[in-house]
Amino acid sequence: MPARVITHTKSKTLKQFTQVRDFTPAPKVTLKDVNQHVVAAQYAVRGLIPMKAEELREKLTSDPDSLPFESIINANIGNPQQLQQPPLSFYREVLSILQNPKLLETDLYANDVKERAQKLLNAAQSVGAYSHSQGIAYVRHSVAHFIQKRDNGVFADPSNIFLTTGASDAVKAVLEVLLTGEKDNGVLIPIPQYPLYTAALALKNATPIPYYLKEEQQWSTDIEHIDELVKSAKSFGITPKILVVINPGNPTGAVLTREAIREIIEVAAQNGLVIIADEVYQENIFDGEFFSFKSVLAELQNEHAEKFENVQLASLHSTSKGVSGECGQRGGYMELVGFNSEIKQLFLKLASISLCPVVTGQALVELMVNPPKEGDESYERDQAERKAIHDSYKSKAEAMYEAFSELENIEVQKPQGAMYLFPRIILNDVVKEVAESHGLKPDEFYCLRLLEETGICVVPGSGFGQVEGTFHVRTTFLPPGEEWIKHWATFHKEFMHKYAEI
Ligand SMILES: Cc1ncc(COP(=O)(O)O)c(C=O)c1O
CATH class of the missing domain: 3.90.1150.10 (Aspartate Aminotransferase, domain 1)
Structure with a gap:
């Protein structure tokens, strides 16, 4: 009888495995044996x-x-x-079609929802397929269009846009490419800061150079203090390589003025610091106005091309914040501004090692940067x-x-x-x-x-x-x-x- 045969085979197999060589078992991995940078990192x-x-x-x-x-x-x-907080209906309707394209054949959703889903499906084929490592070209074009509009016409090139699995992924990529793993690599971070930065720097064995924000002046930056820190870091043998700015600020809730951004870019230009502009809260403004680092840099380049032509900037955005609040879907992008093409190639190689950013996250980025427009069926509700x-x-x-x-x-x-x-x-x-x-x-x-x-x-x-x-x-x-x-x-x-x- 078949059942008997199976039982017999199983027990025979088991018997074979019970005969092992004689040895003393090796111990498990302990905290002492592992990457001490991971042990040291705090979040x-x-x-x-x-x-x-x-x-x-x-x-x-x-x-x-x-x-x-x-x-x-x-x-x-x-x-x-x-x-x-409820998710935006337009996002979720489009996403539901991406997950289940058969919904395109139903009358469940408005036409603009179906059209958008169809465009994304044409571009991605399926959210179950790996995409281009830099992200779906159609989405990168939408992002470039959004940035150009946001920055009053300053050119944005889709080939400089890298879609990412949340902004955290972008931060790690920038550090991975720019830091050499030596302790003398310095990174200027605001204090208070979002702990992703100290944790990621600990993992990369880099030296954080904390610059303190001025609490009594609504947590603004103090450019003389930053200047001083750059000088003194150098005198201690630390090479400042990156300057991180979080605008609007986490945890401070502060929004930088255009003047403050100009000053920061000046220090970066003078000292060859790559700027990470963490702009994930750019939609969350209650008081004041958001100026992107990219737009202020373009302004400075217009005025003094020779002084600012070498500035390199990675500007980050995310679907986790704003009114999107889709933290779990892990969508984001970074725009690389001013980098040589060989460095951009490294970013692409790094992205390709992880194959591609989450594809539904990429779709969400497209929806974030290109919401329904006036005249579209979903516009009023959205x-x-x-x-x-x-x-x-x-x-x-x-x-x-x-x-x-x-x-x-x-x-x-x-x-x-x-x-x-x-x-x-x-x-x-x-x-x-x-x-x-x-x-x-x-x-x-x-x-x-x-x-x-x-x-x-x-x-x-x-x-x-x-x-x-x-x-x-x-x-x-x-x-x-x-x-x-x-x-x-x-x-x-x-x-x-x-x-x-x-
Ligand atoms: C300033 C800042 N940057 C980056 C992130 C990470 O965002 P994401 O969910 O896109 O990885 C956060 C999350 O809270 C944040 O506050």
Whole structure:
């Protein structure tokens, strides 16, 4: 009988495998054996406090009455759709056709949705197929068109556009190509910074050169300070190679003026620094105006071609932010400006080692840079959805700013853009001592108590960098409603009262 035969064969095979040579098993890999740069890298946005929040979330699931709050409020990460932000309908309808092209034969969607999906399908063939390593040509053309329009006609070349798996991928690619792996490679990063940069620099064994933003002047840049740092780094044998700028800022929420950008480009031009312009929050502006580094560079090149012709810039954008909020879909692009063709070839080689960026992410980039236009069937709905998201960001940012402004022992700068506030918390010696007795930094202690008492999860400023002796927290203003802000205010007053100096 067949069943018997199978049993017999199996046991015979097993028997064969039971006979092994005689040896002492080698031990497993330990932390000592691995890449120490990975061990050293830190990423606060998913660090101590968020990990504790996960623990508490599990506790609430198994025993809903075990904690003094009903749910965890994730204000630690700019992840809008985790916090009930709805996706834009146009995006998801087009994507659903890309995943299931049979929907083109139905009447489910408006004509412009179907037309766009068809164009993307023509360009990609299938989202299940690898694309060109630099990204689908049709999408790169759309991106170039978008940039040119955004920058009032400054030429954008599709061959300089690299589609990426989120902006994080672009940052890693730039560092991979430009840094040699020697400790003397210096990278200027803003402080406070988005921890991707310190983590990625740790992985590349490069030396971060922190330049401090001026908190009291809405976290603006101080060009003399940057100039000084470049000089002093050189005098210590460090070669500054890259200057990172995050505009609008994470965690600061600041938006750079055109003047500030001009000054930064001047320093870069003089010292041969490649600029990484992390512009993923370019759509999230509430106060002021967004100027792209590319457009300001073009302006400087028009005025003084000979001084600025060698400036090299990598400008990054992402589908994770703006009103798109599609963090999980991993779409992004980088535009390389001013690089020699042999260096661009290296970027292409690097991209080809990973085959291609996520193809649905590439499609999303196209939808982000080329939304429905006036007259298209989906236009009105798309505009209404975008406006609702933008308005809710703005009103939440303002509500939070006002709530913090009224509290004692908190100083907060008015948010101009992005999705964050980085208020300064004035913590006294009593808090510092208690925190130390728990093996925590003072801002970690504040964040931990906030989490344990209210369920609000935010990130201590120490994870982003801050002036020695000052303490901050970074919060997004994405969680729904404003009730949680009131809970935070109540916690803050009680905390300050409890640890007041006697
Ligand atoms: C300043 C900044 N750059 C890059 C990223 C990474 O974005 P992505 O999801 O596109 O990798 C983030 C994410 O929060 C960010 O805040």
